[in-house]
Structures are given as structure tokens and as C-alpha cells.
Amino acid sequence: MKVPLSTSSPQKRMEKGAKAVEELIEKWKVKARSSIKQGEKRKKLKLIWLELTGCSGNIISLLNGIDPELEELLMNHIDLCYNNSLMTAEGEAAMAQLFASAEEEFILAVEGAVAMQDQRYNIIGRYQGKPISAQEAIQYFGQRASSIIAVGTCATYGGISASRPNPSGSVSVAKALQTMRQDIVQLLGCPCHPDWFIGTLAHFMLYGQAPVLDSENRPILFYGITIHDNCERRSFFENRIFAERLGEQTCMIALGCRGPITKTDCPTRQWNSYLNWPVGANTPCIGCAHPTFPDGTAPFVQYAQRARGMEKRGQHNWPSKKK
Amino acid sequence: MAIQKKISPLTRMSGFLELEVQIEGHTIIEAKSSSLLFRGFELMLQGRDPLDAIYFTQRICGICSTAHSVASSLALEEALQVTVTEQGRTLRDLVHSCEFLQNHLRHFYLYTLPDFIKLPQKQCLYENSRDYRFPPKINELLVANYFQAFEISRLAHEMIAIFGGKAPHDHGIFVGGLTVHPTIDKISKFRSLLKKIKSFALEKMLHDVYTLAHYYEDYFQMGQGPGHLLSFGLFADYPEQKPHYVEEAFLPYKGEKKQVDKQKITESLTYAWYEGKVEVPMEGKTIPDLEKEKAYSWSKAPRYQGYPCEVGPLARLIISGQYPNQISMMDRTIARVLEVLQIIIVMEKLLDKVELNRAPQEVYPIPSRSKGIGLTDTTRGTLGHWLTIREAMLSHYQVITPSAWNLSPQDERGKRGPVEEALIGTRIENLDHPVEIGRIVRSFDPCISCATHVYSAKGRKRMTIL
Incomplete structure (x- = not known):
């Protein structure tokens, strides 16, 4: 409802304004009533x-x-x-x-x-x-x-x-x-x-x-891109600064982080009222949202020296491809 | 002529449990508890990297995962000969404490209380057909607190997330204690959340449990059980002010308190669907045998010196001398609520001990051969992890959970488990609605996800395969 300002008398302008308000209120009432009815009808x-x-x-x-x-x-x-x-x-x-x-x-x-x-x-x-x-x-x-x-x-x-x-x-x-x-x-x-x-x-x-x-x-x-793509510690990865033990506040890749193969939005969404997430807790992602979890993403924690030891035994650091 | 009643599933608990009782007149004369799920964690853990046990065993249970990360870390520390620092232990105990708060809040409000209050009928989840005694106004208050408990229990898991990354299934608890450094922002957030839970516990929860006790006084006479109590100790490893809560102890019915001897823990398999008769956890095997005669549960029957023991908050409060030695459904429920306050007191002490310093973490080399035992008390009672390492891999793993103690079947001498014993002699008012059974069993806070990781699943010979 438009109230033209060109109306000459201030009295008339006030009347028209009041009418507009009333009409608006009536409109909302009708809308509210119908939405309540709809709500009743709409089954949970x-x-x-x-x-x-x-x-x-x-x-x-x-x-x-x-x-x-x-x-x-x-x-x-x-x-x-x-x-x-x-x-x-x-x-x-x-x-x-x-x-x-x-x-x-x-x-x-x-x-x-x-x-x-x-x-x-x-x-x-x-x-x-x-x-x-x-x-x-x-x-x-x-x-x-x-x-x-x-x-x-x-x-x-x-x-x-x-x-x-x-x-x-x-x-x-x-x-x-x-x-x-x-x-x-x-x-x-x-x-x-x-x-x-x-x-x-x-x-x-x-x-x-x-x-x-x-x-x-x-x-x-929710599952569009990998954890690694959006990881808050990506710059450490790019600069090759890798944590050697849990508790370090750098890239977890050398400890066996499964962020590069696991697709979730954990780094940006975070957990429990958006407070923290596993990498934020200075631990590697264990790929719990990867289709091969847990066999394909284990071992969950590998210290660099142990990883080298395992290579000698013919085992590798990375999970096998999806079954 | 006795009539038979089966309650399956006993809802409002974690996992699947069936209760079978024989009722003569109005009195229960025989009771059997059977867990209904078998996953075989012990078998899965063989051949895995020892450190994987921490994150792996958490998946035994969705409601008390932190308990398993604590017990497995303790077992690994023994096997790896790692001495945990006071800072490490303090931080880990703080996170473990949050699990108590989460569990007790959810168990009392979301699992126990719906047995006694009328919840809004407009929600399909809630049906009301029990013996309700609260006047409408009190019912209304309790319903409001039921819904507020959703929010408050969430805060306890937020506290775990601060130091553990996420919950359920946290990442922070590890060999050496914790992986997250206590900085002032984290500590103050943790303290603030704790304060909110404390207010709720003091102003509402404590009041609510005594309201419950007032209107259902008869439940002080029901669900006694065998009366033998066991605890592996909780927050007792601190040099000064020892113990912070409860020291390990076995307290037999009408007997004297004794120190726990790990060698006296056995598991009876006579009535469980496993090959064998009696075993000790370090050598326990988990070979399913569905055709075994007389067996009626997949839960093994843990015994201490041959005694079936009740474990949990009431056992801890009695052993630590903070509650009179009286056991019943209502005492168990009250003890769970009182323990929330006890845990908060301990947490405040622990928080004062935390230094704004790093959480100690090292590189932990795995020995080629070793053994470790991790015993602790947790939310529902005594928890033990037993592991053996061969060629730097796990070669053996056994877990005895609190619910395995409380919900165990009979043993080789025919002694019933605590829940079974607690049901015997119970008077059932209305045979069409035997509400007493669920109320008594829930007072033990059963967790079948846990009792079953090893075993459990229900099988009965006469049951035909569907």
C-alpha cells in the first residue's frame, strides 16, 4: 500500500496512513491464520x-x-x-x-x-x-x-x-x-x-x-572435497613442516594422516558445537569417513621411524585403494 | 504354575538386551539376562598395530568411548613401559571425567526418568503406560528438566571436544596422557562449561532424584543383587591427597574390604556361547559356539575370587565410605546422581593442578614382545583391557567391561549374575505391565554395546534360525 505524499491536507494523510496500517495488519492476520491451518494439516x-x-x-x-x-x-x-x-x-x-x-x-x-x-x-x-x-x-x-x-x-x-x-x-x-x-x-x-x-x-x-x-x-x-584440501594446517604441508609425534601443531601427514583421501568438511565445520576436530587435537585424521575404514586406513598412527621400518618389511604407509 | 515373560528389547540403554523371567503368583523366581549382539572385537584386534587399540576399542561403545581409550592407553603404557607424567595423567583424567558427566546426565534423564514421568504425547517417541505417581505439577517440572538435560549433557561432550577433538570417539587421549596442550583459552572454556553443568546438577538433578525417591520409596526395597562390590579405583594415582575418589577394592557381602588382586579375576563360560569353561583374561579366547548346551548368553561371566560382583557408582560410593552399605534400585539411582557431584569436585581439584604447559607426547617405540593390563573404573564400573604384543603387533586382546560384570549369566557353580540376582524375589504388581523389571535393570545402567564387543549376542538352543 502506497501512501502518496502529494495529498494536500495533513489530516487526510494521517487517515490514509492509518488505513494502510490496518490493511497491513489484516493481511498478516490472514496469512498467519492460513499458515497455522497449513501447519495443522502438514504432518510431521x-x-x-x-x-x-x-x-x-x-x-x-x-x-x-x-x-x-x-x-x-x-x-x-x-x-x-x-x-x-x-x-x-x-x-x-x-x-x-x-x-x-x-x-x-x-x-x-x-x-x-x-x-x-x-x-x-x-x-x-x-x-x-x-x-x-x-x-x-x-x-x-x-x-x-x-x-x-x-x-x-x-x-x-x-x-x-x-x-x-x-x-x-x-x-x-x-x-x-x-x-x-x-x-x-x-x-x-x-x-x-x-x-x-x-x-x-x-x-x-x-x-x-x-x-x-x-x-x-x-x-x-558435506562430502565434496578432501580434508586435506581445506585443512587449516595446509601451509605446513606446503612448507614441508611435518609433526614427528602427536601433540605437535604442524602437518600430521608424516604420522599417517588420512586427510588426503578422506572426503568430509571436518576442517571447516568442526565438531561438538563447532569447537574442535581431530587435527585440531594435534592428531592425524584416521579416515573414519573413508569407505575402507578401518582396515584400509590403519595403522592410525605411524611415527616416521616406524614407517621406515615398515617399508623395509615391504609394507607401505598408505592405505590400499577402495575395495 | 509359573508364567514366563520376555522383555526384548529393553530400550533406553545402549545396545540390545533381553530379559527372561519366570513369575510365580506375583513374584519373580527365575531371571536370565541375555545380550543380543556379537561383533568379536578381540578377534579383530589380533594382528593390528598396538597403538591402534586406542582409537579402535573406542568403537566398542558409542556412549562411553572415552573409557576404552583410557583403559587401552593404560594397558599400552604398561606394555610399552611408558611412565605417564602427572600433567599427562591429570589431563587424561579430566577428559575421562567429562565422560562420567555425559553418561550420568543422559542415563538419569533420558534413560531412567521416562520410566516415571509422562512425556508429551504429541511425539511418537513417547508412549505412556506405566505406574505414574507424580502430581501433574511435579511431572511438568521433571519433563522440563528432561528436555534441559539434552542441552546440558551436550556440554559434557563439548568439554571432551576441547581436549579430545571430538566426541563420541575422541582423539586426544593417548599413550602418555593427552595430545592437546592446556592453554588458558581452553582451560577457561572448560571451566565455564563445567560451571554450567555444576549448577544444573546442584539445582535440578539432585533435587529431581530425591523427588523420585520420595514418590517411589518402595524401590529402596527392590533390586538388591548379590551384595559383593568391586572397584578398580578411580583418580587414586596421585601422590598427595590420596585418593581423590576411590581406591581399588573388593568388598564382599557382609565382609571386609580387600585390595584387588588381578590374578583373582576369571571368566566363566559355562552358560556363555563360547568354547571352554573357565579362563583368565590374559589367556582368554573368544571362539563362538552356538550349539553349546545350557548356554543362554554371549556374555562371559566375570567373577572375582568366584564372586559375582556389582560394579558402578553405588559400589564406588560404598567402597569409598561415602554412602551407607545399602543396595537397591533406588540407592543405585541416587548414587549415580551423587557421583556427578563427586566427579565435579574431583575435576575442580584436577583443574587446579593443570599447568599451562605442554601435554607430554613422545615417540613411543613398540617392543617386539610385551604384555600390558589396563584396569580402571569408568562410568558403569570396572573396566579392564588385557593385551599381548608379539612381533610388534597385537597377538591377544581381551576386554572385561562393567556391563559384563553386572549383566553376566550364571557361572560354572550356578551363581547368577548381579542383574539376574537383583530381579529374583521382585514383586510384580501388574503382570501385563511388569514395569519393575525395566526399572531395576536400568538402575545398573546396562550397556550392551560394551558387554558384547567381546561376546554377547543372544542365542538359545531352541530358537530356530529365521
């Missing part, structure tokens, strides 16, 4: 979070997220219908809630690998008296989910749970589902940074689909 996004063969550290990492915090998401944006660590229901009631929730549209988040060696290696609970294994759970819910987010390195590539000799026969979620799904969003990291998960989930909530992914189904926003 339904999320099922399965913990399988792993350490349940990704849900703990999610608790560490801020802006938005998990509690804010729970109160206003998502319906978390199953999570072993946090739900109030227990036993049969918890499992009933899980299966009932899967009757409607839901997004499935999975942490942990899937133990395949024997069904009995990982039972997530009993449904109607029958034990449900990790493998059965991923088959059942993986088929029904509208989208799947694999959270952490175990869920995405097997990770620690599948490290040699892989006693539990653990495989990634994608492998457990084989050809069933090609659209699993892969959030690597041990654990997954809360922002990587919340950002991905927010994209589903606001835009109805996954964020832009690379050829490995990782969101490019």
Missing part, C-alpha cells in the same frame, strides 16, 4: 531410526547436534517412532510400535552394519514372540521406507563391525539390501556428524528429496 515427518550391528554412537552424536537440536526436532518437526536408545516403550510394545509405524510413509535411518554370519549374532527385539534379527529388520523396513539414510561408516560400508576377520559377517545396509534399493543416502563418519544427518533430513523435509549426491550417494555439500 515420520522417522524410524534402527540401531543394528554397531556401537549406537551415531544416535549419541545426533544428541550433540545444535540449531536445530534433536529436542527441537522432536517437539516441532519430526515424529521419531522408533529408536532403541530413546523411546519410552519397551519389549513387545516397542516392537509393536515399530511395526505399526511402518504401515504409513516413513524415512528410515539406520546405524550399524548388518550381521550376516548367523541371525543370532544381532537380535534387535521380539515381535509377537519371535526374535527379529538385524538382517530381517533391514529387509522388512528397507523395502517399505520411502527413503533410507545410512548413518555412520558401519551402515554405509561395514566399518569397524566388518573389519577383518569380520567375525560377525557384517555388511553395509546397501549390501544387505542388495539390488533392492539404489537410493540409499550414504552418510559416512565414525560417528556421523549431527549436521550431516540433520542437513540431509532437512532437505527431505523442505524439498521432498535427498540433497545433491555424488556417485557414492554421499551429499556433495
Whole structure:
């Protein structure tokens, strides 16, 4: 609403101004009312979070997220219908809630690998008296989910749970589902940074689909470039000033830093309310978000003299290429 | 005729646990606890670089990873003959302390309290069908504190990140202590976060646990267990003002406190899905045997001098003489909250000791042959790492976690584990909603991710493969 200043009488100008204000207020009221109605209609996004063969550290990492915090998401944006660590229901009631929730549209988040060696290696609970294994759970819910987010390195590539000799026969979620799904969003990291998960989930909530992914189904926003590319200690690398022991505040490459092969935004994003990160703690990156973690990125710490010793034994300093 | 009840999964804990009880009339006459996950960490660690144990074993557990970095560092220091400096120990203990704060805050508010309070029904995560006794106003207050605990527990992990890089699975704890240098900016941020947690603990948490105890007084009579207590000691290695908290000790039921002798720790495999009967940790093997008769858990049964021992905050407070020798579900819960304050007191003392100086780190050469044991108390109780080095590689690794002690199955003499024993004799009011079981078991703060790294997974002979 424009109020032409050319109006002659000051009285009239005031009247017109007051009218404009009233109209504006009315407009906002209508808008507010309709958005409240929309909000009522818009269902909260339904999320099922399965913990399988792993350490349940990704849900703990999610608790560490801020802006938005998990509690804010729970109160206003998502319906978390199953999570072993946090739900109030227990036993049969918890499992009933899980299966009932899967009757409607839901997004499935999975942490942990899937133990395949024997069904009995990982039972997530009993449904109607029958034990449900990790493998059965991923088959059942993986088929029904509208989208799947694999959270952490175990869920995405097997990770620690599948490290040699892989006693539990653990495989990634994608492998457990084989050809069933090609659209699993892969959030690597041990654990997954809360922002990587919340950002991905927010994209589903606001835009109805996954964020832009690379050829490995990782969101490019978070996994686009290597740690080495953005490392705060890059200048030490360029000047060949290398730390010889942990605790030194220079380039960690000679200690076996896996920054050059690991793609995450750790150096710029940082962890736990953006406070610090492993290189900031004067230790090398161990490649926990690399597909071959941990076997391909071990040994995690190599002192230069030991590295030389290993070369003599015919072993090399660098991880083998991705399997 | 006894009826059988199975609770699986027992939620609000880390990992997968099944409880099976036999109830006659309204009383539990038999109880079995079974862990439901097997990953086989001991097998994975064989043949790895010894120093990798620190970051590797943290992945045993997502909620108490720092505990494993501490125990593995201690074991490596013994094997590598590294003497940790006072500065190194102080810094490492400070970071380990934050793990206590994080765990106890999350366990009391996010895991324990939902057994007693009605949470907002608009969230699918919360269903309310228990024996609720709080008047609406008190319930409202507790719910508000439940949500505030999300924020406060986050601060404890921020404190770990300051000196450890990130949490869970920190990088800072290492042989020699820590890798991050205590500078004034870091120390003051750490102190500031600690102060916030302290206010919350003093003003809300302490009050809340006694409110809980007031309305659920009957839980002082439930969940006693065998009454033998064990601690490997905590913050006891300082020359002056010894001990800062608790010294290692074994306190048998109605007996005298004795010093811990590592040789008296054994693991019974009679009821566990592993080959063998009884073993000592330095020679323990982890060979799964799903067809073993009578076995009902993948958790081995650790025993001290043959006794099943309760470990954790209550055991520590009783052993250190700071809590009367009374054991129950409610005493365990109160002890966990009191320990938050005890830990904060220790942390303040440690902070005063920290010098604005470098964190000591050296190049640590690996001997071709060696052995090391790392014993410490951590959040949930006694934790031990046993390792052997051959040809500069790990040739053997065994871990006995607190939850393995508390949630162990029966041993070769038929003695039940502490959680099983605590459930026997419990009166169940409503057979359709046996809330008492979950409340008692959660008071032990079970962590199956931990109990299982070695073992655990549940298997029962009659169970058909699905």
C-alpha cells in the first residue's frame, strides 16, 4: 500500500496512513491464520531410526547436534517412532510400535552394519514372540521406507563391525539390501556428524528429496572435497613442516594422516558445537569417513621411524585403494 | 504354575538386551539376562598395530568411548613401559571425567526418568503406560528438566571436544596422557562449561532424584543383587591427597574390604556361547559356539575370587565410605546422581593442578614382545583391557567391561549374575505391565554395546534360525 505524499491536507494523510496500517495488519492476520491451518494439516515427518550391528554412537552424536537440536526436532518437526536408545516403550510394545509405524510413509535411518554370519549374532527385539534379527529388520523396513539414510561408516560400508576377520559377517545396509534399493543416502563418519544427518533430513523435509549426491550417494555439500584440501594446517604441508609425534601443531601427514583421501568438511565445520576436530587435537585424521575404514586406513598412527621400518618389511604407509 | 515373560528389547540403554523371567503368583523366581549382539572385537584386534587399540576399542561403545581409550592407553603404557607424567595423567583424567558427566546426565534423564514421568504425547517417541505417581505439577517440572538435560549433557561432550577433538570417539587421549596442550583459552572454556553443568546438577538433578525417591520409596526395597562390590579405583594415582575418589577394592557381602588382586579375576563360560569353561583374561579366547548346551548368553561371566560382583557408582560410593552399605534400585539411582557431584569436585581439584604447559607426547617405540593390563573404573564400573604384543603387533586382546560384570549369566557353580540376582524375589504388581523389571535393570545402567564387543549376542538352543 502506497501512501502518496502529494495529498494536500495533513489530516487526510494521517487517515490514509492509518488505513494502510490496518490493511497491513489484516493481511498478516490472514496469512498467519492460513499458515497455522497449513501447519495443522502438514504432518510431521515420520522417522524410524534402527540401531543394528554397531556401537549406537551415531544416535549419541545426533544428541550433540545444535540449531536445530534433536529436542527441537522432536517437539516441532519430526515424529521419531522408533529408536532403541530413546523411546519410552519397551519389549513387545516397542516392537509393536515399530511395526505399526511402518504401515504409513516413513524415512528410515539406520546405524550399524548388518550381521550376516548367523541371525543370532544381532537380535534387535521380539515381535509377537519371535526374535527379529538385524538382517530381517533391514529387509522388512528397507523395502517399505520411502527413503533410507545410512548413518555412520558401519551402515554405509561395514566399518569397524566388518573389519577383518569380520567375525560377525557384517555388511553395509546397501549390501544387505542388495539390488533392492539404489537410493540409499550414504552418510559416512565414525560417528556421523549431527549436521550431516540433520542437513540431509532437512532437505527431505523442505524439498521432498535427498540433497545433491555424488556417485557414492554421499551429499556433495558435506562430502565434496578432501580434508586435506581445506585443512587449516595446509601451509605446513606446503612448507614441508611435518609433526614427528602427536601433540605437535604442524602437518600430521608424516604420522599417517588420512586427510588426503578422506572426503568430509571436518576442517571447516568442526565438531561438538563447532569447537574442535581431530587435527585440531594435534592428531592425524584416521579416515573414519573413508569407505575402507578401518582396515584400509590403519595403522592410525605411524611415527616416521616406524614407517621406515615398515617399508623395509615391504609394507607401505598408505592405505590400499577402495575395495 | 509359573508364567514366563520376555522383555526384548529393553530400550533406553545402549545396545540390545533381553530379559527372561519366570513369575510365580506375583513374584519373580527365575531371571536370565541375555545380550543380543556379537561383533568379536578381540578377534579383530589380533594382528593390528598396538597403538591402534586406542582409537579402535573406542568403537566398542558409542556412549562411553572415552573409557576404552583410557583403559587401552593404560594397558599400552604398561606394555610399552611408558611412565605417564602427572600433567599427562591429570589431563587424561579430566577428559575421562567429562565422560562420567555425559553418561550420568543422559542415563538419569533420558534413560531412567521416562520410566516415571509422562512425556508429551504429541511425539511418537513417547508412549505412556506405566505406574505414574507424580502430581501433574511435579511431572511438568521433571519433563522440563528432561528436555534441559539434552542441552546440558551436550556440554559434557563439548568439554571432551576441547581436549579430545571430538566426541563420541575422541582423539586426544593417548599413550602418555593427552595430545592437546592446556592453554588458558581452553582451560577457561572448560571451566565455564563445567560451571554450567555444576549448577544444573546442584539445582535440578539432585533435587529431581530425591523427588523420585520420595514418590517411589518402595524401590529402596527392590533390586538388591548379590551384595559383593568391586572397584578398580578411580583418580587414586596421585601422590598427595590420596585418593581423590576411590581406591581399588573388593568388598564382599557382609565382609571386609580387600585390595584387588588381578590374578583373582576369571571368566566363566559355562552358560556363555563360547568354547571352554573357565579362563583368565590374559589367556582368554573368544571362539563362538552356538550349539553349546545350557548356554543362554554371549556374555562371559566375570567373577572375582568366584564372586559375582556389582560394579558402578553405588559400589564406588560404598567402597569409598561415602554412602551407607545399602543396595537397591533406588540407592543405585541416587548414587549415580551423587557421583556427578563427586566427579565435579574431583575435576575442580584436577583443574587446579593443570599447568599451562605442554601435554607430554613422545615417540613411543613398540617392543617386539610385551604384555600390558589396563584396569580402571569408568562410568558403569570396572573396566579392564588385557593385551599381548608379539612381533610388534597385537597377538591377544581381551576386554572385561562393567556391563559384563553386572549383566553376566550364571557361572560354572550356578551363581547368577548381579542383574539376574537383583530381579529374583521382585514383586510384580501388574503382570501385563511388569514395569519393575525395566526399572531395576536400568538402575545398573546396562550397556550392551560394551558387554558384547567381546561376546554377547543372544542365542538359545531352541530358537530356530529365521
